[in-house]
Amino acid sequence: MAIEDYRGDVExxxxxxxxxxxxxxxxxxxxxxxxxxxxxxxNFHAYSGSGRLLxxxxxxxxxxxxxxxxxxxxxxxxxxxxxxxxxxxxxxxxVLLPINEFRIKCVEEGHTHPxxxxxxxxxxxxxxxxxxxxxxxxxxxxxxGLKDATKEKVAVYYHVGCLxxxxxxxxxxxxxxxxxxxxxGVDFGIGYENESCCGGRAFQMGYKEDFLNQAKKNMAMxxxxGVxxxxxxxxxxxxxxxxxxDKYNLKGKLEVVHITEYLARLIKEGKLKLNKKVNMTVTxxxxxxxxxxxxxxxxxxxKRIPGYKxxxxxxxxxxxxxxxVYEPPREVIKSIPGLKLAEMDRIxxxxxxxxxxxxxxxxxPEFAMWTAKERIEEAESTGAEAIATACPWCEKNFNEAIKKxxxxxxxxxxxxxVEKAI
Amino acid sequence: MAISKxxxxxxxxxxxxxxxxDDPAIKDAYRSPNITVVLPGDTxxxxxxxxxxxxxxxxxxxxxxxxxxxxxxxxxxxxxxxxMNCIIEINEKNMxxxxxxxxxxxxxxxxxxxxxxxxxxxxxxSTCTALAxxxxxxxxxxxxxxxxxxxxxxxVTDEGEIIRLGTLGAxxxxxxxxxxxxxxxxxxxxxxxxxxxxxxxxHWPGPSVYPLEGSSPRYTLSQKPSxxxxxxxxxxxxxxEKLVEAELKIGESEIAFELMGFCPSMVSSNITTSNEEDxxxxxxxxxxxxxxxxxxxIAGNFPEDFAYKKKVLAQIIKETGGKSLKTVEDxxxxxxxxxxxxxxxxxxxxxxxxxxxxxxxxxxGQRYDNHVRWLEEAAVLKRELIKKGLxxxxxxxxxxxxxxxGHLGHTEIFCRFNPYDExxxxxxxxxxxxxxxxxxxxxxxxxxxxxxxxxEIGKHVSNYHIWFGKLKKAFDPNEVGENTxxxxxxxxxxxxxxxxxxxxxxxxxxxx
Ligand SMILES: Cc1cc2nc3c(=O)[nH]c(=O)nc-3n(C[C@H](O)[C@H](O)[C@H](O)COP(=O)(O)OP(=O)(O)OC[C@H]3O[C@@H](n4cnc5c(N)ncnc54)[C@H](O)[C@@H]3O)c2cc1C
Ligand code: SF4
Ligand code: SF4
Numbered sequence: 001m002a003i004e005d006y007r008g009d010v011e012x013x014x015x016x017x018x019x020x021x022x023x024x025x026x027x028x029x030x031x032x033x034x035x036x037x038x039x040x041x042x043n044f045h046a047y048s049g050s051g052r053l054l055x056x057x058x059x060x061x062x063x064x065x066x067x068x069x070x071x072x073x074x075x076x077x078x079x080x081x082x083x084x085x086x087x088x089x090x091x092x093x094x095v096l097l098p099i100n101e102f103r104i105k106c107v108e109e110g111h112t113h114p115x116x117x118x119x120x121x122x123x124x125x126x127x128x129x130x131x132x133x134x135x136x137x138x139x140x141x142x143x144x145g146l147k148d149a150t151k152e153k154v155a156v157y158y159h160v161g162c163l164x165x166x167x168x169x170x171x172x173x174x175x176x177x178x179x180x181x182x183x184x185g186v187d188f189g190i191g192y193e194n195e196s197c198c199g200g201r202a203f204q205m206g207y208k209e210d211f212l213n214q215a216k217k218n219m220a221m222x223x224x225x226g227v228x229x230x231x232x233x234x235x236x237x238x239x240x241x242x243x244x245x246d247k248y249n250l251k252g253k254l255e256v257v258h259i260t261e262y263l264a265r266l267i268k269e270g271k272l273k274l275n276k277k278v279n280m281t282v283t284x285x286x287x288x289x290x291x292x293x294x295x296x297x298x299x300x301x302x303k304r305i306p307g308y309k310x311x312x313x314x315x316x317x318x319x320x321x322x323x324x325v326y327e328p329p330r331e332v333i334k335s336i337p338g339l340k341l342a343e344m345d346r347i348x349x350x351x352x353x354x355x356x357x358x359x360x361x362x363x364x365p366e367f368a369m370w371t372a373k374e375r376i377e378e379a380e381s382t383g384a385e386a387i388a389t390a391c392p393w394c395e396k397n398f399n400e401a402i403k404k405x406x407x408x409x410x411x412x413x414x415x416x417x418v419e420k421a422i
Numbered sequence: 423m424a425i426s427k428x429x430x431x432x433x434x435x436x437x438x439x440x441x442x443x444d445d446p447a448i449k450d451a452y453r454s455p456n457i458t459v460v461l462p463g464d465t466x467x468x469x470x471x472x473x474x475x476x477x478x479x480x481x482x483x484x485x486x487x488x489x490x491x492x493x494x495x496x497x498x499x500x501x502x503x504x505x506m507n508c509i510i511e512i513n514e515k516n517m518x519x520x521x522x523x524x525x526x527x528x529x530x531x532x533x534x535x536x537x538x539x540x541x542x543x544x545x546x547x548s549t550c551t552a553l554a555x556x557x558x559x560x561x562x563x564x565x566x567x568x569x570x571x572x573x574x575x576x577x578v579t580d581e582g583e584i585i586r587l588g589t590l591g592a593x594x595x596x597x598x599x600x601x602x603x604x605x606x607x608x609x610x611x612x613x614x615x616x617x618x619x620x621x622x623x624x625h626w627p628g629p630s631v632y633p634l635e636g637s638s639p640r641y642t643l644s645q646k647p648s649x650x651x652x653x654x655x656x657x658x659x660x661x662x663e664k665l666v667e668a669e670l671k672i673g674e675s676e677i678a679f680e681l682m683g684f685c686p687s688m689v690s691s692n693i694t695t696s697n698e699e700d701x702x703x704x705x706x707x708x709x710x711x712x713x714x715x716x717x718x719x720i721a722g723n724f725p726e727d728f729a730y731k732k733k734v735l736a737q738i739i740k741e742t743g744g745k746s747l748k749t750v751e752d753x754x755x756x757x758x759x760x761x762x763x764x765x766x767x768x769x770x771x772x773x774x775x776x777x778x779x780x781x782x783x784x785x786x787g788q789r790y791d792n793h794v795r796w797l798e799e800a801a802v803l804k805r806e807l808i809k810k811g812l813x814x815x816x817x818x819x820x821x822x823x824x825x826x827x828g829h830l831g832h833t834e835i836f837c838r839f840n841p842y843d844e845x846x847x848x849x850x851x852x853x854x855x856x857x858x859x860x861x862x863x864x865x866x867x868x869x870x871x872x873x874x875x876x877x878e879i880g881k882h883v884s885n886y887h888i889w890f891g892k893l894k895k896a897f898d899p900n901e902v903g904e905n906t907x908x909x910x911x912x913x914x915x916x917x918x919x920x921x922x923x924x925x926x927x928x929x930x931x932x933x934x
């Protein structure tokens with residue numbers, strides 16, 4: 001699909017502005033009523049979901065004119081999909097997909113962002129989205145005696161992800177995950193140096209070809225290793241393997257499970273016992289790529305039925321955020337003795353982004369920080385001592401924003417909380 | 423837009439570099455190739471921008487949230503008031519709220535709910551500005567209509583003068599639009615920029631926050647509406663006379679919180695989450711109803727009040743031969759209608775989802791007899807378009823609601839269609855012209871402006887447009903302000919709300 005294939009959708013935008021906000025019935029007042037970080041920060045309508053569609057509509061008719069401002073608009077979007085959910089509460093049309101295709105077109109036509117180019121170069125050279133990554137991908141696993149899933153058959157393949165593998169501050173998440181899985185008696189392995197970037201963030205940044213290369217490489221490796229179930233703790237990775245690989249018919253029968261889903265399962269089955277008290281109140285941040293964008297892909301091919309109605313043959317089923325991963329992380333939190341959950345105003349399918357999505361943490365760190373700070377303030381307003389999340393990119397962005405703002409809020413990944421409880 | 427670099431710089435000096443743009447991408451998003459967009463942050467910046475427009479004789483136009491904004495075809499400075507988004511005050515004792523233009527109704531309503539209060543919300547939806555301006559909405563029965571809710575107002579005239587109207591002219595108080603202090607409420611109908619306004623608020627018998635559960639697009643209430651002392655029903659009637667009788671009795675007895683003269687298609691759009699589901703549901707409803715109908719919401723302050731109101735409603739329905747639509751009695755469906763039609767959060771399901779555009783003719787003032795009869799004629803004409811397959815088939819139905827317990831009213835009929843189908847668009851335009859003219863010629867009502875030329879409407883209403891033209895001239899000697907026909911602020915004058923602007927705006931150097 002290309003932007004041209006979404007002409008019908010972009011033409012449907014009625015400019016109501018609902019995509020700027022969380023679903024309107026959820027608005028509790030003047031605070032936390034916005035869903036789209038980009039319009040909230042940059043104000044010109046162009047920065048909203050609707051504005052992006054209206055630009056696409058004009059340019060599909062009159063041709064694509066790339067100005068600096070246009071590229072500023074394009075790259076200052078977290079691809080978080082909040083606009084898509086709010087719109088589809090009422091409309092039958094795609095919002096995020098054409099926004100994504102617009103960015104892909106920019107990249108394909110050479111209108112890239114220098115900071116993102118750097119990241120992609122690192123991907124091409126080193127197979128990781130962490131530019132300047134040094135050392136081995138699985139250095140964190142040294143001495144842990146984990147199985148190499150590419151050499152021996154295991155029930156579960158743990159895909160660690162770029163940030164967790166290479167960033168020294170987040171290797172703790174990999175270690176905690178390994179410890180928990182071992183404790184629960186799970187037969188699992190990792191890919192060691194054969195693990196490669198999932199490509200998900202490259203896709204968000206508009207680099208579709210690089211994403212596809214990574215996807216093909218990964219699927220070949222996983223197939224060869226006979227992997228049936230892949231577990232990951234990275235929300236971007238989860239969405240890539242589960243949704244994007246499926247979209248491009250690359251996933252096959254691979255079962256993709258986020259670590260929070262897997263832990264919830266282990267807890268339910270009694271294989272993982274959480275008995276140490278963690279006396280704390282946390283709030284939970286739904287990562288966009290686990291929550292609303294973690295909703296399974298729906299394969300559909302059809303045509304608009306000619307006439308006055310916007311209907312299709314066969315009927316089109318839209319991904320409206322209903323089936324994202326919202327409950328498992330909450331179930332895990334609720335299973336930890338002593339841990340209390342205080343919800344924020346913007347949760348689940350209408351959660352506010354952490355700020356790191358769409359490569360914004362690399363292309364415009366200031367905007368990424370601004371977005372994260374908004375979330376930190378929202379988290380603080382619940383009275384929680386910590387914000388828990390389920391993605392290393394969110395955790396990193398929150399930690400940086402907290403450092404800058406001097407907030408006392410703590411940040412944990414759910415695996416860290418579980419580790420405390422075993 | 424062709425303004426010189428120097429002039430651009432003057433505007434930039436007022437609002438700051440990051441709040442002005444004439445980049446093609448920015449213009450595309452505002453659907454106008456003719457603009458320079460400025461984002462003023464406060465009243466003083468608005469006034470300074472307007473003064474510059476006067477100095478350079480460049481037309482300007484402002485928008486609040488921009489939903490019904492129709493870009494003019496001339497070059498202009500466009501004030502997007504997005505940055506002016508504060509609730510200045512909620513005065514519980516005197517029952518008003520003061521807002522800036524980009525406070526949306528959902529935000530104000532959310533704040534008010536916490537205080538047991540509610541404001542009027544325009545039928546267009548709670549994404550629109552909470553400024554009172556002109557606006558009719560679902561809850562008009564108890565929250566009246568926009569232009570009867572506006573109190574003191576801060577207004578930047580077309581010349582850039584900041585005027586404080588009503589009590590604000592004599593004090594810091596916002597409680598009255600007419601004084602002590604100057605009252606210009608009668609002429610606040612297009613022109614200038616409203617920068618702050620007090621709007622009346624009303625008692626809200628419902629919950630401070632709706633107990634919603636589930637995921638989009640199927641939210642529902644975790645409690646039955648009856649547990650909240652609330653009830654939603656849809657009744658159809660054997661004849662228009664019986665419907666009118668029931669509406670009048672409900673108004674007289676003051677038992678309803680909301681009375682929305684929905685046609686079945688608006689009910690089905692509201693409760694369904696896709697077009698396919700909508701059309702199937704509508705088919706079912708059309709067979710179930712016995713004639714024209716309305717949706718009514720009862721809200722009790724306490725159980726006994728609720729029981730009393732329900733009892734009176736039952737009696738009225740019995741006397742008028744009303745028939746309840748069974749689907750709406752299902753608490754899940756009832757819940758959806760309850761929060762959607764009080765929070766006004768799904769109007770695009772009703773209007774845009776089906777075909778991409780809708781085009782409406784409305785009459786305002788009263789609702790009964792004349793207006794409802796005009797509707798019947800308009801519906802007959804609409805059915806001809808349906809028969810030809812030019813607009814969405816919804817049996818030619820129409821809607822409307824009583825305001826202030828039925829002393830006033832709003833009556834409307836629209837066609838939903840595919841705006842990219844030229845035949846449909848043309849047919850709908852012609853239909854609008856015909857029904858608008860019929861309203862005037864048949865002495866049924868004065869149709870909303872935009873479809874018929876202002877001169878034609880004006881001569882039926884005391885040639886008010888001539889007087890208004892004179893006033894406009896006095897306030898706007900440089901002719902830089904809005905002059906598209908002295909429309910009321912709040913809804914742009916074009917009767918067509920489409921999502922496209924097919925025609926290239928004419929390249930006009932001046933708006934004249
Ligand atoms: C689908 C749909 C349904 C609708 N249904 C209804 C309905 O049921 N009842 C009803 O009353 N209306 C209805 N409308 C019209 C409605 O009044 C407007 O949509 C709403 O008031 C617009 O608010 P806004 O903030 O989006 O105004 P905008 O679109 O920003 O502006 C509308 C007009 O007001 C002017 N304006 C805006 N703000 C200011 C200001 N601060 N100072 C001076 N001029 C200003 C603009 O120049 C423009 O001419 C509907 C519109 C749509 C699209
Ligand atoms: S993208 Fe959807 S929600 Fe946003 S303005 Fe367009 S129709 Fe409305
Ligand atoms: S994807 Fe997110 S940041 Fe981008 S326009 Fe939509 S809501 Fe805004």
